[in-house]
Amino acid sequence: MYSLSCYDSEKKAYVQAYADFYSYDPKTWQLNFVSFAGFDSAVQSIKAAIWKHKTVGLDCGYYYPNGRYRTFSEKINEYTHTIMISEDAFDVQAERPLIIVWNNDKTHAVMKVLQEKFTVPLLDRWADWLIKQLINQNYLLYQHVYGINAEAYRLDITEDELTKVVLEGLDCGNITINGELDFDVYNITMADYLKKYSNVFSQKIEETYKPLYDPLKPKNNELIKTLKIKPFKAQEDVIMASVETLKKKKNIVVVGEMGTGKTALIGPPIPYIHADGKPYNALVMCPGHLINKWKRQIEATIPDAEAVIMESWKDVLKIPKTKDKIRYYIISKDKAKLGYAEKVAVIKHLNGHISCPVCGKKFKDKDDIPLTEDYFKSHTTKNDKCPYCKTKLWQADKDSFRRYPVAEYIKRHMKGFFDYFIADEVHELKGGDTAQGNSFGVLSGSCKKTIALTGTLLGGYPTDIFYLLYRLNPKAMVRCVCATILPR
Numbered sequence: 001m002y003s004l005s006c007y008d009s010e011k012k013a014y015v016q017a018y019a020d021f022y023s024y025d026p027k028t029w030q031l032n033f034v035s036f037a038g039f040d041s042a043v044q045s046i047k048a049a050i051w052k053h054k055t056v057g058l059d060c061g062y063y064y065p066n067g068r069y070r071t072f073s074e075k076i077n078e079y080t081h082t083i084m085i086s087e088d089a090f091d092v093q094a095e096r097p098l099i100i101v102w103n104n105d106k107t108h109a110v111m112k113v114l115q116e117k118f119t120v121p122l123l124d125r126w127a128d129w130l131i132k133q134l135i136n137q138n139y140l141l142y143q144h145v146y147g148i149n150a151e152a153y154r155l156d157i158t159e160d161e162l163t164k165v166v167l168e169g170l171d172c173g174n175i176t177i178n179g180e181l182d183f184d185v186y187n188i189t190m191a192d193y194l195k196k197y198s199n200v201f202s203q204k205i206e207e208t209y210k211p212l213y214d215p216l217k218p219k220n221n222e223l224i225k226t227l228k229i230k231p232f233k234a235q236e237d238v239i240m241a242s243v244e245t246l247k248k249k250k251n252i253v254v255v256g257e258m259g260t261g262k263t264a265l266i267g268p269p270i271p272y273i274h275a276d277g278k279p280y281n282a283l284v285m286c287p288g289h290l291i292n293k294w295k296r297q298i299e300a301t302i303p304d305a306e307a308v309i310m311e312s313w314k315d316v317l318k319i320p321k322t323k324d325k326i327r328y329y330i331i332s333k334d335k336a337k338l339g340y341a342e343k344v345a346v347i348k349h350l351n352g353h354i355s356c357p358v359c360g361k362k363f364k365d366k367d368d369i370p371l372t373e374d375y376f377k378s379h380t381t382k383n384d385k386c387p388y389c390k391t392k393l394w395q396a397d398k399d400s401f402r403r404y405p406v407a408e409y410i411k412r413h414m415k416g417f418f419d420y421f422i423a424d425e426v427h428e429l430k431g432g433d434t435a436q437g438n439s440f441g442v443l444s445g446s447c448k449k450t451i452a453l454t455g456t457l458l459g460g461y462p463t464d465i466f467y468l469l470y471r472l473n474p475k476a477m478v479r480c481v482c483a484t485i486l487p488r
Contacts, residue, residue: 001018001019001020002018002019002020002022002058002059002146002147003016003018003019003057003058003059003060004016004017004018004019004022004034004036004046004056004057004058005017005046005056005057005058006045006046006049006050006054006055006056006057007049007054008045008049011045015041015042015045015046016038016042017036017037017038017039017042017043017046018036018037018038019034019035019036019058019059019147020035020036020037020147020148021034021035021145021146021147021148022034022035022036022058022059022145022146022147023143023144023145023146023152024058024063024143024144025141025143025144025154026142026143026144027141028064028066029061029062029063029064030063030064030065030066030086031050031056031058031063031064031065031066031086032085032086032089032098032143032152033083033084033085033086033089033098033100033152034050034058034083034084035081035082035083035084035147035148036081036082037079037080037081037082038079038080039078039079039080040075040078040079040080043073043080043081043082044080046082047071047073047082047084049065050065050069050084051065051069053065053066059146066086067086067087067088068086068087069084069085069086069087070084070085070086070087070089070090071083071084072084072085086098092113092116092117093117093216096154096155096156097113097117097154097155098143098152098153098154099113099152099153099154099155100150100151100152101150101151101152101153102150104151106131106151106153107127107128107131110127110131110134110140110153110155111124111127111130111131113155114130114155114162115199117155118159118162119159119202119203119206120159120162120163120166120203121199121200121203122166122199123175123177123199125175126166126169126175129169129174129175130165130166130169130175133165133169134155134157134165137165138156139155139156139157139161139162139165140153140154140155140156140157141153141154141155141156212241212244212245212248213237213240213241213244213245215237215241218236218237218240219240219244221240221243221273223272223273223276223277224236224239224240224269224273226277226303227265227269227272227301227302227303228300228301228302228303229264229265229300229301231261231265231266231269232261232265234260235260235261235265235266238254238256238266239266239269239270239273240273242254242266242270242274242451243270243273243274246270246274246449246451247274250448250449250450250473251444251449251450251451251452251472251473252450252451252452253426253452253453253454253457253468253472254266254267254270254451254452254453254454255454255455255457256453256455257455258455260455262424262453262455263286263290263293263294263297263424263453264297264300264301265301266453267284267422267424267451267453268297268298268301268302268305268328268422269301269302270420270422270451271419271420271422271449271451272302272305272326274420274449275326275419277303279323279324279325279326279327280323280326280327280419280420281319281323281327281329281417281418281419281420282326282327282328282329282418282419282420282421282422283328283329283331283410283418283420283421283422283443283447284298284328284329284330284331284422284424285330285331285332285333285421285422285423285424285439285440285443286330286332286333286423286424286425287332287333287424287425287428288332288333288334288335290424290425291309291330291331291332292309294307294328294330294424295307295308295309295328295330298328298330302326302328304325304326305326305327305328306325306326306327306328307327307328307330308327308328308329308330309330309331310329310330310331310335310406311331311335312335312406313405313406313409316329316406316409316410316414319417329418331406333428333429333436333439333440334436335406342379342394342395342396342397343394343395343396343397344373344376344379344383344393344394345357345392345393345394345395346363346376346393347360348373349362352372352373353370353371353372354370354371354372354373354375354376356386356388356389356391356393357391357393358386358389358391359386359388359389359391361386361388361389363375363386363387376393379394381432405439406439407438407439407442407443407446408442410442410443410446411442411443411445411446414446415446416446416447416448418446418447418448419447419448419449420447420448420449420450420451421443421444421446421447421449421450421451422450422451422453423440423443423444423450423451423452423453424453424454425453425454425455426440426452426453426454426457426468427454427455427456427457427459427464427468429468430463430464430465430467430468431467432463432466432467437467437471440468440471441470441471444471444472445471450472452468452472
């Protein structure tokens with residue numbers, strides 16, 4: 001057992017517990033992990049000291065906690081047992097990851113971290129030579145461990161340094177790439193082959209297809225810090241990936257499950273970051289029950305932003321023509337598609353039958369039974385035109401309410417005025433011939449950039465995404481269709 005103590009500033013006294021194992025860095029005296037137990041109050045004080053990076057006394061030495069620690073505690077009556085391990089042991093992408101080796105399997109543990117952390121192709125047969133080189137060149141640092149049968153190492157090497165070590169080994173002939181095959185070419189399966197050389201293939205893929213944004217190599221943007229509400233790291237990655245995509249493409253689709261913050265911390269900041277914080281006009285179309293939420297979240301997140309809810313095309317007329325401020329104009333998808341009332345334009349006979357006003361032919365179903373007025377209770381794709389002469393069978397009803405669709409007004413009179421179009425819950429707009437789906441396509445084509453948000457993009461059928469993609473980028477979809485059906 002080892003004595004563990006720290007000074008409690010609140011109690012103005014030293015508190016003490018007992019450790020059964022611990023590890024530290026002999027170079028920096030950083031505490032890697034420790035297991036200790038004692039009275040609950042003393043254990044809580046020591047935990048707080050380690051979290052606050054205060055010096056602790058351990059076995060006649062002094063150690064300096066650094067970074068964050070993952071804590072595991074168990075209380076037994078008035079005693080508490082706690083294990084604290086540096087977060088670097090759980091994150092291979094940390095700057096100096098901590099590698100804990102059990103059962104003397106150092107080779108496997110170190111190679112696993114190297115292959116996950118770096119993109120340098122590493123063959124398993126290089127392992128013994130490579131680890132020896134890393135230790136000799138002080139890239140793999142031994143950590144002192146007491147009280148437990150384990151080893152610990154700190155990996156302190158960059159991608160370029162690892163590449164240099166590997167290239168030197170290849171130049172000197174200490175390691176080779178094109179050696180004898182160590183597998184039976186006649187019995188190995190494709191799955192085994194891909195698994196064996198997965199690192200080499202991944203390197204080739206990364207060289208050929210470079211992502212616009214790599215979360216492992218984030219591009220810092222100072223505007224993120226100016227947001228009123230700071231997004232989480234994962235949300236920040238989505239925002240920056242969307243911004244990088246919008247620099248090259250006109251449209252993006254952001255897919256995130258419910259609760260990931262699409263409305264609060266992903267959708268609104270994307271235009272703000274893409275526009276470098278300069279004034280812009282953004283149009284937001286969302287379900288009716290979310291318009292007030294969008295207004296609240298925009299004003300709570302984007303600095304100096306103005307959010308306006310629009311009810312009809314008359315509100316569009318009130319939009320300032322000058323672009324001197326960040327403005328978001330919010331409209332529900334129901335209001336965006338609403339237009340004038342319609343009525344059917346057909347000939348009604350005394351016997352109840354219906355015929356076309358142009359060609360005069362009576363409408364019949366597939367069983368050759370004459371159709372009645374009930375067939376035109378609602379406007380559908382089937383009853384939109386005459387099946388014989390293709391005359392449109394619907395017209396505006398001048399005796400009913402008169403409305404002008406907001407989407408149509410923007411298309412005709414304000415095309416290019418809005419810098420960004422944000423469409424929330426776009427999976428509800430996937431219909432091939434629906435008013436809401438068509439309004440989405442009209443607004444997307446009328447705005448400079450489109451940001452589509454959804455939590456359920458795919459539902460198992462091609463139609464779930466076909467019309468959405470067609471409305472976002474019709475030229476690309478036409479090229480795909482033509483390449484599929486036309487002979488080469």
